[in-house]
Amino acid sequence: MGESGGEVLVSEKVSKRYLPGGPFAVKEVDLRLRAGEVVSMVGPNGAGKSTLVQMMLGLLIPDGGSIRIFGRDVVAERRRIAHRINYASTDLSLPYALTVRENLLTYALIYNMKRPRERVSRLLALLGLESFADRKVGALSTGQVARMGIAKALVNDPEILFLDEPTATLDPEVSGQLRHLLAGMVRERGMALLYTSHNMREVERFSDRIVLMREGEIAAQGTAASLMERYKTQDLEALFLLLAERKDVAVA
Amino acid sequence: MPDGPEPVSLFAWRPMAGILYRQAVLYRRSLPRWMEIFYWPLLDLLVWGFLTLYLKRIPSFLPSAVVSLLGALLLWDMLYRAQQGISVMFLEEIWSRNLIHLLVAPVTPYHIVFAAIVSSFGKVLLSSTVAATLAYFLFSFKIFSLGIDLLFFIGALLAMGWALGIMTTAVILRFGQEAEVLAWGVIFLFQPFSAVFNPVAVLPPFAAALSRFVPASYVFEGMRSLLTVGTMPLRDLFMAYLLDGVYMAGAVFLYAGVIRRARRRGFHLKLGS
Numbered sequence: 001m002g003e004s005g006g007e008v009l010v011s012e013k014v015s016k017r018y019l020p021g022g023p024f025a026v027k028e029v030d031l032r033l034r035a036g037e038v039v040s041m042v043g044p045n046g047a048g049k050s051t052l053v054q055m056m057l058g059l060l061i062p063d064g065g066s067i068r069i070f071g072r073d074v075v076a077e078r079r080r081i082a083h084r085i086n087y088a089s090t091d092l093s094l095p096y097a098l099t100v101r102e103n104l105l106t107y108a109l110i111y112n113m114k115r116p117r118e119r120v121s122r123l124l125a126l127l128g129l130e131s132f133a134d135r136k137v138g139a140l141s142t143g144q145v146a147r148m149g150i151a152k153a154l155v156n157d158p159e160i161l162f163l164d165e166p167t168a169t170l171d172p173e174v175s176g177q178l179r180h181l182l183a184g185m186v187r188e189r190g191m192a193l194l195y196t197s198h199n200m201r202e203v204e205r206f207s208d209r210i211v212l213m214r215e216g217e218i219a220a221q222g223t224a225a226s227l228m229e230r231y232k233t234q235d236l237e238a239l240f241l242l243l244a245e246r247k248d249v250a251v252a
Numbered sequence: 253m254p255d256g257p258e259p260v261s262l263f264a265w266r267p268m269a270g271i272l273y274r275q276a277v278l279y280r281r282s283l284p285r286w287m288e289i290f291y292w293p294l295l296d297l298l299v300w301g302f303l304t305l306y307l308k309r310i311p312s313f314l315p316s317a318v319v320s321l322l323g324a325l326l327l328w329d330m331l332y333r334a335q336q337g338i339s340v341m342f343l344e345e346i347w348s349r350n351l352i353h354l355l356v357a358p359v360t361p362y363h364i365v366f367a368a369i370v371s372s373f374g375k376v377l378l379s380s381t382v383a384a385t386l387a388y389f390l391f392s393f394k395i396f397s398l399g400i401d402l403l404f405f406i407g408a409l410l411a412m413g414w415a416l417g418i419m420t421t422a423v424i425l426r427f428g429q430e431a432e433v434l435a436w437g438v439i440f441l442f443q444p445f446s447a448v449f450n451p452v453a454v455l456p457p458f459a460a461a462l463s464r465f466v467p468a469s470y471v472f473e474g475m476r477s478l479l480t481v482g483t484m485p486l487r488d489l490f491m492a493y494l495l496d497g498v499y500m501a502g503a504v505f506l507y508a509g510v511i512r513r514a515r516r517r518g519f520h521l522k523l524g525s
Contacts, residue, residue, distance in 0.1 A: 018517060018518055019517075051518075054518070054521060057356050058356075058515075059352065059355055059356065059515065059518075059520075059521060060515055060516075060518050060521070061515045061516050079358055079360065082356065082357060082358035083358040085356075086356070087352075087353075087356045089352070091349070092349050092350070092352050092353055093348060093349040093350065094348065094350055094353065095274060095278070095344070095348040095350055096348055097277075097278055097281075097282060098274060098277055098278070102273075102274070102277050103274075105270075105273065106270045106271075106273055106274045107270065107353070107357070108270070109266045109267065109269050109270030109273060110266070110267045110270035110271065110354070110357045110358075110359060111267075111357060111358060112264055112266045112267055112358065113266075116266075152353065
């Protein structure tokens with residue numbers, strides 16, 4: 001069950017420092033995500049996006065604040081949440097010596113899916129991976145590995161999907177297909193999608209809400225149109241540069 | 253969702269089957285992996301087997317000592333493989349940049365370790381069966397001429413190997429791939445004090461004192477006792493399992509501590525990148 005108002009993720013005053021007394025990687029971040037919502041997080045490298053996502057996934061424990069997913073505390077009840085969420089990142093891969101099909105079957109089993117082979121066949125078709133389903137990961141192109149990673153992230157029909165730069169290594173055509181696929185899942189199944197990206201055009205077209213992070217804090221958030229209007233910029237790229245480079249610009 | 257996911261209990265079989273399935277596939281088509289299982293035991297067996305052929309020709313040499321050498325060799329290999337099975341499986345997750353996928357999945361670090369233990373048991377069983385068969389055909393050595401009681405000692409050795417494997421995994425998780433040399437080397441730190449080929453009685457005092465804290469020393473002493481006296485040395489067996497219990501508790505404590513610390517400091521997120 002989600003929290004009131006269809007909120008599936010609520011982070012309140014979440015902070016993280018990697019070293020005691022060191023700089024904040026994330027500082028008092030409040031962020032909410034609703035079912036069926038696409039939220040993109042943008043910000044310069046080191047802004048705290050990945051750290052925040054890693055805390056939401058239970059990979060890191062916040063120093064302060066709390067993160068609740070489906071009303072459950074991520075730190076205390078990760079195992080009761082993990083089967084309903086998933087994650088893909090271009091930084092990660094899957095064992096090179098296995099084929100795409102074998103890797104997906106591994107994760108269908110790990111996620112305790114019933115009829116795992118059928119599930120894998122459906123995913124291969126859904127992501128257009130059938131032509132190289134029986135090829136070893138080590139023989140795939142970077143873009144194909146990224147698509148396989150996304151297939152893995154969809155293996156359990158997640159209710160919240162976290163994607164770290166999902167289209168960074170994909171060509172425009174495949175990126176478009178992937179966005180179309182994800183948009184369908186968001187629309188039809190009410191999946192919530194939280195993703196990070198440096199592709200401002202994609203962010204602008206694809207997101208319901210944009211969260212701009214700077215130095216561990218949320219510098220601004222809203223729809224693309226509302227943000228551009230508030231900061232009087234022509235496009236998101238200009239807004240990104242404004243907030244990233246000009247620390248004197250007030251946050252909202 | 254009719255075929256949707258269910259919460260994963262600690263005893264769910266599918267996640268475990270998933271991790272083991274992957275190991276099985278890796279071995280199914282990899283010749284170097286099969287060689288790794290059989291290559292070293294075979295070479296060791298040949299070297300030590302030929303030595304025993306020579307020793308048998310020395311009139312003053314006791315036949316039981318020859319049996320003891322080959323028996324010790326086979327048992328040592330089981331210990332080595334039990335430890336390595338855990339550590340190397342973990343390293344493979346790091347090398348393939350897959351560890352984070354597993355940590356995000358609805359399995360606990362204990363599922364991963366338990367799957368590694370099952371997988372390592374399979375490898376030990378396979379390589380030991382082959383080595384014991386070769387020892388029989390090449391050197392007429394029957395491992396169970398030492399008695400079926402030997403199985404209890406083998407159990408104690410495997411438990412020590414797994415405890416050391418978990419400790420090594422914890423250290424690799426903490427210090428990263430710089431510590432991966434431990435996966436291959438840590439067991440040899442224990443070898444001089446394990447009384448593998450020689451009785452504890454011949455060790456210098458400091459080494460003999462250290463060997464009292466090594467479960468394997470009781471196993472190998474027990475094996476020799478089985479050979480010479482022919483009865484089960486229950487005290488050795490008890491001490492081996494007692495120390496195994498201490499090692500395993502220490503290993504789980506260390507592993508849990510490192511996982512807890514990793515989730516605070518994030519050092520596991522950089523592994524393999």
